[in-house]
Amino acid sequence: MAIPVLELIDLLWGKFRAMNPQAEQIVDLLSARGDSLQNDHIAFRTFNDPRIGVAELAKSFVAAGYVVGDEYHFEAKKLYAQHFEHPDPALPRIFISELLLEKFDAPVRKIVERMVDQVDQQVRDDNHPLCIAGRIWQSSYSDWRQLRDVSEYAAWMAAHGFCANHFTVFVNALTSVSSLQELNQLLVEHGFELNQEGGVIKGSPEVFLEQSSTMASTVSVQFSDGVHRVPGCYYEFARRYPLPSGELFSGFVAKSADKIFQSTDSRS
Template sequence: MSTPVAKLIEQLWVKFREMNPQAGQIVDLLAERGDTLQNDHIAFRTFNDPRVGVAKLAEPFLAGGYVIGDEYQFEEKKLYAQHFEHPDPQLPKIFISELLLEKFDLSVRHTIDALIDQFDPASGNAEHPLCVAGRPWKPSYEDWKQLRDVSEYAAWMAAHGYCANHFTVFVNALKSVSSLQQLNALLLDEGFKLNHEGGEIKGSPEVFLEQSSTLASTVEVEFTDGTFPVPGCYFEFARRYPLPTGQLFSGFVAKSADKIFQSTDSRS
């Protein structure tokens, strides 16, 4: 029988595919080649307000048997993150980042506080945790533009709220390609656009992790002052390498993740 945390992940996957049709297209492409999807990790974004921070988002995963892995700092983007792992290797890792609000001026903090104040995070429960709350506030497009000018991350949160920012294909489990380079070439041939910030592939075998990603699809989002196109979600691809111990590296590389975040940057 499926566990509550496995059901939660399936719920997140269904919503993610609705928000990001290219994910379904890529899964179908791989299926045609005889591959089935294994997810390496799921990523979430939030703010470091205690009502909605990493600890709050992690609650259903910790309750489902996940344990805390490493923590990460992103000085330039003003972010802190943790990842979580489950003893069952078939369950994806969870990567949760939060925007460090104290690093921004008062006008930005007031805008974000006003969004969080529009709902009661404590109203969630085991069946309806924060990570599937969707967007629980109603921002204006002016709010989005103000936040975008100082943090693309904050603008994405204002537009989309709580959902999977991205899922990640575990490249090691694919049989029809033998490298991330081959997978990227296949995706480009099929017309998908990849994130080239910091190089098409972030990381290397020397740091035991290679990552690439699509660029976020542009989606129409309803704001209080109209409906406007903004970046949505994206699909990531990760290939992991064994440590000297022989165990597959299970963490993340902050320098690479820093560039992956830019998959949702606006491109106007």
């Protein structure tokens, strides 16, 4: 029996908070100001191996009624992505990206193939959704460093596997701030480091979406060759604007998302 989607989202949120203490701090900060947070979207990462690609990762959500909203291409980062929406607007969008392995040299592909070959079939059925499976392979810090030098995205996957890469505050629903700029200022005043790549705010009202994010918390990960500190998850903030039709824009802007990906870049 498949896990109900609301229960699945709660499980994802619990794992996300455990990996990203700043999320709890930000929730507490905004709650103390009278805000009840609404989630805009949840994002996941994977590789384009058919055993664990976008279609596999999306299965639990599609079974719950989610449908594909749009697709995105990130040439520089060698990524492909889709987002999924549910007819119930109270449910968050799902954004799933995958690294295009064929665009990398043999050493990178060899490391990833060695990891993916460890994936057990049991984590890919309805009772064990892939999106909450965590790191289901052994990988070394040496692997992480080798991947990091080519793709921070691939290194993050080697360290963390399948979990929510980030949750996202829907800024439109906040009442204690009137703009993303005001929210960012509040976060900086309380000591949170924001992603500066391409500017603190990615996007604009002209493309109907503004986004910002914290830099990922640094967390301890047990690799096969010891415990090491690496970037974990981050918290994102999105403000959406109405289209000429009056309907709120529901998709994503590839140019902005490209910079958001760098919230998990290592700083050493």
